[in-house]
Amino acid sequence: MDLIERYLAAVGRNLSSKQAPDIKAELRDLLLSRVEEREAERGRPLDRAEMEALLIDFGHPLEVAARYSKVQYLIGPEVYPYWWAAVKVMLSIVAGIYLVLIAIASLAQETPAQFDRAVPSIWYVVVYLFGMITLAFMGFERFGKTAFLRRWRPSRLAPATGKTRSRFELAAEMTMDVIFLLWWLGLIRFRDMFPMPDFLTVDLAPVWMAWKWPIVGYALLEIVADLAAMVQPGQVRINVAVSIARYAWGAVVLSQIIQAGHWLIVRAPSLSAQVVASMQPNFDLGMRIGIGVTIAAMLFRIGQELWRLRQLRLAELSGYRAA
Numbered sequence: 001m002d003l004i005e006r007y008l009a010a011v012g013r014n015l016s017s018k019q020a021p022d023i024k025a026e027l028r029d030l031l032l033s034r035v036e037e038r039e040a041e042r043g044r045p046l047d048r049a050e051m052e053a054l055l056i057d058f059g060h061p062l063e064v065a066a067r068y069s070k071v072q073y074l075i076g077p078e079v080y081p082y083w084w085a086a087v088k089v090m091l092s093i094v095a096g097i098y099l100v101l102i103a104i105a106s107l108a109q110e111t112p113a114q115f116d117r118a119v120p121s122i123w124y125v126v127v128y129l130f131g132m133i134t135l136a137f138m139g140f141e142r143f144g145k146t147a148f149l150r151r152w153r154p155s156r157l158a159p160a161t162g163k164t165r166s167r168f169e170l171a172a173e174m175t176m177d178v179i180f181l182l183w184w185l186g187l188i189r190f191r192d193m194f195p196m197p198d199f200l201t202v203d204l205a206p207v208w209m210a211w212k213w214p215i216v217g218y219a220l221l222e223i224v225a226d227l228a229a230m231v232q233p234g235q236v237r238i239n240v241a242v243s244i245a246r247y248a249w250g251a252v253v254l255s256q257i258i259q260a261g262h263w264l265i266v267r268a269p270s271l272s273a274q275v276v277a278s279m280q281p282n283f284d285l286g287m288r289i290g291i292g293v294t295i296a297a298m299l300f301r302i303g304q305e306l307w308r309l310r311q312l313r314l315a316e317l318s319g320y321r322a323a
Helices: 002-012 020-042 048-058 061-066 080-107 112-118 122-142 167-184 206-210 212-231 236-260 273-322
Strands: 201-204 264-267
Touching (some): 002 048, 020 048, 167 212, 212 236, 264 273
Antiparallel strands (some): 201 264
């Protein structure tokens, strides 16, 4: 019954918290009745493919949830639930991107005027994207090109249980990765991001440039992992595999970098060489701790992903036994 629970969870996410429990209970009874009817016709339990076919016949979760909605449609009821879902995705992504940009601008001590010159107004972006999405769905409806909206499979829905990251979180992380890549490749620079005395400068040691492209590969793999989780939340095994590869790659790269023993170059022309030499080990110690903690966190995340995969397998096995 794993597919039914995924289906009901998908419907519930598009209902109000007050409506969801009663409607999900009603739908569960209806679906189980249909399952029993088909099993009685065949004289055996339905297999996974037959269960998927039954749910597809019942309707897309967005359409089913829309039947219980009292919203006055801006566009036709056939495409409205898909249009509204696309608008919510757009809003969460834009919010995540702008939150990261505002945080970076704040760290870089940019004034609101400087930020406005560098980044388009969020209201302009939202209105523009809202209009483009609305026009696109109006076009789909007007020219009868809506069949692709119903091409879905219950097995691609997100699991009914277990925490999944929101699109807002995924968009924010992807934005940070893109900004990091632009900085790492020297395409943008941040000045005064970390307050330092005027007489002191801290640069990266050569070991970081020796691992420049593997670090680029990690950032790109992280973007791919977040994009896969956003576009195909139901493909849990693929998403877990990509996440494990990402954390494993990062842990391997950092385990090589940490062996260098020297990661920062401290310069202070106004101070004596002896004073600078006494400061250098403290900076490297802080970097060693940071790298070590990051490696430990990546290994912990690998363990979490493997546990998530195990729990998914157990849920599927219990679902098969129940069927």
